[in-house]
Amino acid sequence: MPKIPLRATLAALLTLTALNAPAAYADEPAAVEVTVNARAALATVPETGLGTNHAIWDTNLGTNETADLLKDAGMKLLRYPGGSYSDIYHWADHTAPGGYVAPNTDFDSFMSGVRRTGAQPMVTANYGTGTAEEAAAWVRHANVTKGYGVKYWEIGNENYGNGHYGSAWEADDHADKSPNEYARHVVAYADAMKAVDPTIKIGAVLTTPANWPDAIVAEGDSGSWNKVVLSTAGSKIDFVILHWYPGALDRTGHIPDMIQLTREQLARYAGPGSERIGIAMTEFNTGSSSNGTNTQPGALAAADAYATLLANGVFTVDWWNVHNGIGTVTEVEGHTDYGDFGLLSSGGCTSDGSVCEPALNTPFAPYYALQMMSRFARPGDRFVRAATDQPEVTAHAARRPNGDLAVMMINTSSDTSYPVELGYSGFAPAAGAPTVLSHTNGATGITTSTSGTATTQTLPPLSLTTVILKPSSVQAGRPGTPGQPAVTAVTDRTATITWPAARPGTRPIAKYELHRQHGAVSEQLGETTGTTLTVRNLKPGTRYTVNVIARDTGGASSDPSPPLTFTTGTPATSSCSVKLTIQTDWASGYVGSIDITNHGAPMNGWTLSFSWPRPWQSFGSGWSAVWTQSGSDVKAVNEPANPSLATGATTTIGFVGNYSGPNVLPSVFTLNGTVCTSQ
Template structure:
């Protein structure tokens, strides 16, 4: 939840629980602990979008457009600014610069905001008023912005957190519609999009969703046939260009918060699956915008900065086109002490508001908090157009991200989440040979007042201080680099249980003599196929298994191009098997869900006693209880064995066994990729 001046307040019991990351014991060691970080530049994770590094602005912030703030945001490399500010989006009327029921500061009107956007070289993302506005008001805003003023505002959201309108119980978002259901919202999104695009067909319109594993994901109100996401996507998916999600993890304490970015890949992957399943014919082209995010823990101290640096790149690596931090200024609320002893003001802004809680006052107005420096560190790692590549760490308290920069340099960001201990980081490389030159290292230390720059360490070893962010920038060796561009984004077709066809747009910038298709496997790469054309047939794949692939081109000198954007798909279960399984999630509440499984013997022989097995795809999933079988689990592996009364399954589908379980989840809870009966992988159907 966000506790802001106009933030969403949701009962903690409605939110998913999180698993804490225990900090290493404090104390001074003679030698820093060793960490191995591997960077594989053959495994591409896409390019950094121009809109990637985003931030929220709010019309109640009198400093929003101050020259000092403009200077700080420009220096931080902010590429997207969101307006008019969270839940204010559903009460704000742009023509009059008013928000009935809320406060609007002088000098925060739309034109003044766009002055800031232009000054810092960013793009706007604008919230059209759904709660108390109309489609016509939104269309008029598009006309004023892009026809009258020529601002070229491309991204428009329809509403803010509209599921918080009281329909599911929690009520913080303004909504004057007679019906507050997801069906009504989705139908109105279609109208908004049509009216807005009639004015400017080039704009992109977004609809509000929720991240899987976060309230109200899976929740059904009385009379609902489906939850918010499925309903909105099914009705409005074909009328919008992107979806909007917010992420405020609900864990308690800094150690827990710093472990939570690891949840994002699974949650975003499950969201992408939902989009693909319910979003209509153009679902593959729907973007994902993470337009609000904050740890909500120790917001003005180092933990929130570490969380922010890790979260931005974790989300961007999953294909999100903007991550917008909440927010520029917010104001203090309660005083506490962070794990490193720093004073926290419970102020969710990146810049100080310069105000007080009782006798305790914040630093001077517009003094940067650590989260500001985390945003500033992003551009040290990579800028728009640079290619993100795979990096991995063998230490849970050290996160790693890497970027192949446009000039051939390789940058590696290291985030030490341990408040007490430094680490000696041993750097390893695949697909890249650094020169012997001393790397340039940018460091944001614990509660530091600035980012430092120094030539230090080597390409093989760096020292990472406690509670710090370091970006190591390496130059390549003297070996010539291929002039080929990365192949275009690969596409998959003809997916079966054991095979698939992958195609791509050819590389340019030279002659590609061969293409190589690699599977991403941790930080190692597995060559799956080679081709002299722009497609390849993959064989001998494992049924019910997820694959993430990159395509690279080879020039006439044997040099590899940069990797393509990643392609992720899951092979099907066997089209012909001696068993069939139907899997369906029937209820959910954010931190738990109910799933039903029906298993059938489709083979020629009867079954007397059975064992059904599968694996949870996410480490955050666990078995809580089950029915109509003996349920056991070990880690992510689950087994259900027959009872006396349902042990017999007749051949040829003569009868079925219906069983089910209650699962708990921290974050994502995707369905198992494959279900086996007595060791045989069944033909599996996932029911809506």
Template sequence: MLFRRRSAGLRRPLAATASAALAVLAAALPLSAPAAADPAPAADTTVTVNAGAGLGTVGQAALGANTAIWDSHMNDPQVASLYRDAGIGALRYPGGSYADIYHWIDNSAPGGYVAPGTGFDAFMGTVQATGAQPILIANYGSGTAQEAADWVRYANVTKGYGAKYWEIGNEIYGNGVYGSGWENDTHADKTPDQYAREVKAYAAAMKAVDPTVKIGAVLTMPGNWPDGIVAGGDSGDWNHTVLAAVAHDVDFVSVHWYPNAGGGDRTLAAVQQLPGELREVRNLLDRYAGADSAKIGIAMTEVNSESGNGALTSRPNGLFAAEAMSTALENGVFTVDWWDTHNGVGPITTVGDETDYGDMGMLSSGACNGSVCEPAVNTPFAPYYGIKALGALSDPGDTMVASAASGPEVSSHAVLRANGDLSVLLLNKNSTTARTVDLRYLGFTAGTAAPAVQRWAPGDTGLVDATGTATATSAILAPYSLTVLTVHPAAGTGSAAATVGAPGTPRTTAVDASTATLSWPAATGAVDRYEVYEQLGTTVQLLGSSTGTSATLYNLPPGSRHTVNVLARDQAGHLSRPSVPLTFTTGTPATSTCTVSYQVTSGWGNGFVADAVVNNLGPADLNGWTMDFDWPSTGQSVNSWWNADIASTGQHVRVTNGQYNAHLAPNGGSSAEFGFVGANNGANPSPTVFRLNGTVCRTVS
């Protein structure tokens, strides 16, 4: 129907010492759990928050929403007010796949419907009334680089709108090159090579008009169709082909995520795939952009639980919005944009005791399906309240910090506020049973003042003030609810008491198999020393300290992944808030007596074929060998194999030589090759460490 985005079928599916490396932050970041004023029920879940384990800074455009030119209500004044109330700071235009038929100069979309009053200037009026940043999609499907450059000139030179973010096309990988074709693309050549060539041309033309604009290229989400598929005649899949060509020409990449897990609890569980999938996006950027990778942002410009029909307007999708969007931001996304503002009624179902209108919008469009009609136009649906809870959790400039719950039915997200307060979002994912939470803190000492509490629970008319229903250390969470606690620090404690600011974003200047050298911009104020901490879940480990703005970390295991923050300590001993995190992986020994080449030769989103070659560089014959490695992700497995025998235990894999490749001659005189068919539920990162008969090999490409 007219206002459906697309059918489910079309969607697709410091110099550190060894002793310092053993020290922990417990002394510097003490556990704090002051006694509650009144007895509370025994807790069934413990939530731990570490204010010293930073996950990044909340940006102005962090929370976003999609708009669409076929939506006659997109510029209603009430919509801008609702955006502001929810903390939405980014608005994407002109509407998903419509972008590739849209011509900004006359607000036309040949083959589609354009509602009155939805032109670019009208949209920018809503952007300005909201206080948001536009994310604009240049027409790749039927447009030109010149048309996009003219739009930049009109927006930023003629009108002075200061539009910063510009994507080149929408879901161009859906142009039929991989079999499914929902995205308009009039180019004769529909390959990723052609898209990459055009991205370079668009970027050059648009930046010639305004060098400050940020250009984004479209990628597929790792672990989701069509990730890993190589079309006939192509040399690589979409992501590898595009990034190999444009990694030094773009400022951000855009991915979309619709888990399509079936709604409700299955959809909430699917969020656990996001960290690994986003980590793979960053790994790709590191591979192709090198030192420029840190300058390239990741935008999740569309997200919703389902791309077709499902639990869309009811409570489970509100919880999903909060869980998925906060998880994306914690894992390196600078903007995450809900699909969409108004979308249109779909199949009517009942979810729990709620009517679900099958509508992917966050606000009602007031449409009807037969005799069943949605509530009045612009009435918020459940996803709006999930997003509004995130707006209550943080403001731009706040620092996201690590938190975790002891049980699977509660999840938590936390933010260290600029004024020193700590805000914690608690989700009870159980649809029928309340949960009692014991809150504990590292690196933060709660004061005696009662926390502010905002809650969205069954029976609440939106996100309501529930102050007085929880303490700094205990909260009872209603079934299927969101609760935001803002806890005030004890006087003279925490980062608010420090006289130094957070250090700048660290980067690696050298990494080998066992050491990593980092540097970072200096913190403001009189710094006594800098300390580098590794995140280990919600605990941290001191890896090194320095009086300058660099440090070398020693004794790191080969092929190991580390996420670190740098904190500054002032003359009085107070620690600053943490820097933006840095994640790096050590290499493998350059002088090893063996090498392994591991290549994924084909894939289809949730499965793949891999090939490996083993070489013995040592002086002795090997007659019989084993090779061990571990999957980086819990969703990876081996299904069948050839030229070897393979056994798996959890994430550990052991490969034993086959009948005809047991002999490996010394000094690289012969090699053994084997392969397998694997499966992946989520991202499919390559293993980082291979051991031949116990020896860590050098990994080669």
């Protein structure tokens, strides 16, 4: 019998072992990498961040049980009197002609519940069927007679839904339903209400980017709703109001552009000092009956959206609604979904009585999502960047003033329990098991444990997990945080950043570093011993978010400054220029016209190229050129019969662009490979 080499025997044994191994080992998911960058600061968590709506048709508005549940959830703002009812409600006699008003839901009852909850109120004054004088009298009753100190006052609800753009659901007795008429009244309301109490904040209704009727220009108007309202009333308002019902659970990626486009509109139309104007999301719900409104998938989407909105600087996000009522009943992920947009059960039944909700005030899954938010990101904490390499897992992080770090992770998978490996930049976690908060599918509360490590955790399917970490050491005497940076002299390749100096710690400040947020990592753009830095070698038409960090002579660093976001332009001079004009927009697509001017040598054949900035944008059709799209890249080539473009000549081409999210327009165009000046 021939001798079998030892290595061959081992190979055979290993092969047999592999063949007989349990299948579970082969199916174990790879560890998800979660990256947290404490040097990449976002917005500070506002005092009013977590909010919800209260409606006068809700018989449980202001009850002690409801108020206590909202307090336990961490609600810090309550909005009254409830959506479209705001435009039919008359506070003085507590009536809403055409609608139902429940007993014990008047303004004073609402304020009693607000105080018991420990929240701030937001009041929506009646624009649709009211007057500026009626609103001013409400301010007087609230803040002079009663001393409630109501700070936030909206002028109307979804007033663009008054029929001016076709659909009508919002009451509006004004003969003129245009944005100009609304804006004119916002000015009158603001003047009358602030004459009673100059300290109040006035909010005006805007359309939400990429949500109907955003960007539509109706007949006779000088622009879209937002352009007209901000141009007329911008100097009189203190915040703007957005509502968002995305209708799907995967739309959180739209939020940064949604908020950035709103800020750009404020800067463009609201006049000098527009940076003072805040953004409030006074109605939000996933609005996804098919995927579950009050079961775990909707709750996970809610936590993700709240965290993203607040991290992008929205000062309140207000859930619709405390109680809402039973809708279409389905089965979602093993649990009954009642189609109820409320945080708490209304205890009602379907019309045929075949299905009833749980007992009144039973919390639904989104209640626990917001409760988790209140424990993850507390007022005064600062959001920092976090990211994962697994699409089914998202992460958010917040740094606390005492140096602690909280990381919230969301596993949206229905059947996979993911191990995670956490890595940190700008933060060193203490040894030992951290505090872990968890909410899983069907759970009726948030569990607290001490488990895993700072770098390894396991996320159950359909779960919210928050890890709270202590720093390994507290550096005494570190530099203070640099102030809010500002930008000037932005070109296609350069920008000058200036910031208020940081307070020195125990050692002098040696330098400042400017860091760009690049996902969940930082890219240092430069450093200086002063408080001004001109950054070079930037890319044209690119959005940058940066922070400043101070470093002392011993090498200790400060916390990052508040973020600054700016966008570079295109070359001031070029051999070509391009002007993109939106001729008409229907809130999901538009007709674009592009003027191409040749400032260089005569061309016998030309190609214009650009890329869609976002994956939800696409090319529909085009004319006056041969159009093609490959991935996100679009090319328009001269028609064969018309290849020439003389020096100084302009040719015009057109296209239809489609979008299903915030429409960030392309801004960088190249003509035969040369970057053009965009006009």
